[in-house]
Amino acid sequence: MEEEGKPTENTGELTEDEVSKCLSNLGLSATGLQHVYQFLSIPGRNLTNVSILSNYIHLQKLELPYNRIKDLSCVSHMPYLIILDASHNELSDFFGFKPPKKLKEVNFSRNQISEMKDLSAYSSLTRLVLDYNSFSVIRGLEQCASLTHLSLAHNKISHISGLDKLPLKELYLRGNRIKKIENLQTLTTLQTLDLSCNKIRCLSGLQSLHLLGTLNLRSNQISDISEATHVQDLHLLRELNLQRNPVEDQPDYRLEVIFILQHLSKLDEQSVTAEEKVSAVNKYNPPMEVVAARDHMTHVVYQLMQPQVIFNSTLPSFDSPYPMLVLTGPQACGKRELAHKLCQEFSEYFAYGACHTTRGPYYGEEDGSDYHFVTEEEFQSMVHMGKFIQTVQYGGHWYGLSWEAIENVAREGFACCVHMELEGVLSLKSSYFEPRYVLLIPTSPEDYSNCLRRRGLYTVAQINTAVSRIQIYNQTHRERPGFFDSAIPCDDRGEAYKALRQLVKEYLGLEEQAGENNIRVTPDSASTAELSGESPAAGKSEVDNSLDSYYKNYQNKVQLQLTQRKTHAELASIQRRQQTIREALMGKSPGAYMQLFKRCTHTVPSSMDSRSRPAVGRPILDASEDSSSEESLASSGLSVRSSVGAFSAGSPAEISGAGSGPYVEPLDVSSLGQELESFRDPTKSCLTPDVPRPVPEQVSPTLGTSPARPGSNAKRILPPIPSGRKTAEPSPKP
Known part of the structure; x- marks a missing residue:
């Protein structure tokens, strides 16, 4: 009888003793009149019958997970219930109880519920978890005005619906059958969205979720990286997961996604570093400075792989670079026309230096005169052969300035005039060339746009791109003072050329005299007449020796580049070379490299052989007047012919007698400096422009009649645009 009266274990029915053992959190009741236990948690007891809980009306939190409960009607007697957890049970009825007024959080995950019902009576519901059930349609949530967390993971949902205007902040639809993101545009407060383990191919439909911060698309069917552009404007998006999608197999997938979504802080559960963001930008949309630096390095490397030669454009005077004039500005602003007219x-x-391009010629353009039109293969072959100074890709076509274009001009003794876009200017600034940059900028975008349309050569997209680049030029000119040497409005081509013409005349130092013949006098010709002892004729204008502030600034910049980061040995070497050039300009130093080979002082003959004859175009040297030059020749044992004709006063054939002779004192540098200053300043030599100068017995070789290459007869303080192939007047014989 005792065994028959003994209670059976694991009957599935909840008893008062078990309830009393699981109650917790003693507190006041909702009315505040008595003390009650508020929490009850009975997990994993294989319970099937919990009807005894109808007597516990003061419960606020009820947890019954991991049981076999099929009926929760007891909850109808708990008006103060706030949290209900009935996950991992066998429930088939959706909210099969009367709604507690304050119920906020409900967890019915891992049950057997197949249909959602109307929950308009649960106005206080904020969190609803329905994972691992059999729902196929989302419904009944329209009146849940407080619902912020909804989880319907691992159900049978194929379409997103029934969520209009809900104040959701977190939505979890993981593991369903969703193929398309739809009906989410009204969820303006959504911050976290989980759509992993579905069949989604496109990210369209997320554009209006401006507060979205976390997006999980793991294990879907996204195959195109460009789908990330649909969420490009979601600036608060910080975490994105695209793992186990076909797009992950594409090369540089991570960098490209980071470039499209530059505000991400975590991608595929890995933090996005600052280095990755910089690498992504430099790879897919690098700044113009980065493009120019890469372009310059590319051409330097390819040029070093070719046989090395000395270019004419690298052999001007010591201080002045090869003279170039670069016209830059937006597309079709008149650069090429003005360059041709100027030349x-x-x-x-x-x-004019014609560039190479891969685009076809426009109407009126001539091959070799305006551009060198080549194919894409020919252009790339020239790049690999190191034939370009700079290249740039614009509008889907390549443009490049070749070494040959510069050399053809330099060999003729002219300054080179070219035109290019802003990217080409940045690339050219990375090289050792120091051109004058003139910006031609439209001031009226409307007129500029109409001008492009009238030409009929460009599409609407190309016109819009060209107009938008005006702002880039203006911003560069405004934020980087000195980047362009001058800026000229080009709305009126005639006025633009007048301004450009006047600017070039100032660069060249040209002045027109309002006389009969309108004779032009350049600083070079004035210096020639002064050094040769000839005073300018009456009525002709003199060139003022004082330079404007721009030329002085240019001289200071050159000197700063020469002295920047130099060791004491380098500075001493530079000073010796400068002194050598000064002596060469005065005709006192015959050898350009005599300091490199000088070992000791030798004796030289005191007079020249009567049989020696002067070189063509060179004056006869008097040994008594230039003993230091003979000493240099004898001490070096070599005669290196200068490329500019300014470093050599004679040749070995002009000097005879290598035997004994009187000892010759070294050149007095201080006296040369005083003599040079006297040539530059007439007042110091007690001469005036009205009094003719005495003809010196020796004329500087730099004033020969033979044409010299660019920069050979230019002072280092003058602007780097020479006087071309103009020849000086014949020098008087001594």
Whole structure:
């Protein structure tokens, strides 16, 4: 009888003793009149019958997970219930109880519920978890005005619906059958969205979720990286997961996604570093400075792989770079037309440098005159052969300035005039060339746009791109003072050329006299007449020796580049070379490299052989007047012919007698400096412009009649645009 009266274990029915053992959190009841236990948690007891809980009306939190409960009607007697957890049970009825007024959080995950019902009576519901059930349609949530967390993971949902205007902040639809993101545009407060383990191919439909911060798309069917552009405007998106999608197999997938979504802090559960963001930008949309640096390095490397030669454009005077004039500005702003016109008018100074391009010729353009039109294969072959100074890709076509274009002009003794876009200017600034940069900028975008349309050569997209680049040029000119040497409005081509013409005349130092013949006097010709002892004729204008502030600034910049980061040995070497050049300009130093080979002082003959004859175009040297030059020749044992004709006063054939002779004192540098200053300043030599100068017995070789290459007769303090192939007047014989 005792065994029959003994209670059976694991009957599935909840008893008062078990309830009393699981109650917790003693507190006041909702009315505040008595003390009650508020929490009850009975997990994993294989319970099937919990009807005894109807007597516990003061419960606020009820947890019954991991049981076999099929009926929760007891909850109808708990009006103060706030949290209900009935996950991992056998429930088939959706909310099969009367709604507690304050119920906020419900967890019915891992049950057997197949249909959602109307929950309009649960106005206080904020969190609803329905994972691992059999729902196929989302419904009944329209009146849940407080619902912020909804989880329907691992159900049978194929379409997103029934969520209009809900105040959701977190939505979890993981592991369903969703193929398309739809009906989410009204969820303006959504911050976290989990759509992993579905069949989604496109990210369209997320554009309006501006507060979205976390997006999980793991294990879907996204195959195109460009789908990330649909969420590009979601600036608060910080975490994105695209693992186990076909797009993950594409090369540089991570960098490209980071470039499209530059505000990400975590991608595929890995933090996005600052280095990755910089690498992504430099790879897919690098700044123009980065493009120019890469372009310059590319051409330097390819050029070093070729046989090395000495270019004419690298052999101007010591201080001045090869003279170039670069016209830059937006597309079709008149750069090429103005460059041609400038080269025609100043034909004794400038020659046009035609660039190479892969685009086809426009109407009126000539191959070799305007551009060198080549194919894509020919252009890339020239790049690999190191034939370009700079290249740039614009509008789907390649443009490049070749070494040959510069050399053809330099060999003729002219300054080179070219035109290019802003990217080409940045690339050219990375090289050792120091051109004058003139910006031609439209001031009216509307007129500029109409001008492009009238030409009929460009599409609407190309016109919009060209107009948008005006702002880039203006911003560069405004934020980087000195980047362009001058800026000229180009709305009126005639006025633009007048301004450009006047600017070039100032660069060249040209002045027109309002006389009969309108004779032009350049600083070079004035210096020639002064050094040769000839005073300018009456009525002719003199060139003022004082330079404007721009030329002085240019001289200071050159000197700063020469002295920047130099060791004491390098500075001493530079000073010796400068002194050598000064002596060469005065005709006192015959050898350009005599300091490199000088070992000791030797004796030289005191007079020249009567049989020696002067070189063509060179004056006869008097040994008594230039003993230091003979000493240099004898001490070096070599005669290196200068490329500019300014470093050599004679040749070995002009000097005879290598035997004994009187000892010759070294050159007095201080006296040369005083003599040079006297040539530059007439007042110090007690001469005036009205009094003719005495003809010196020796004329500087730099004033020969033979044409010299660019920069050979230019002072280092003058602007780097020479006087072309103009020849000086014949020097008087001593």
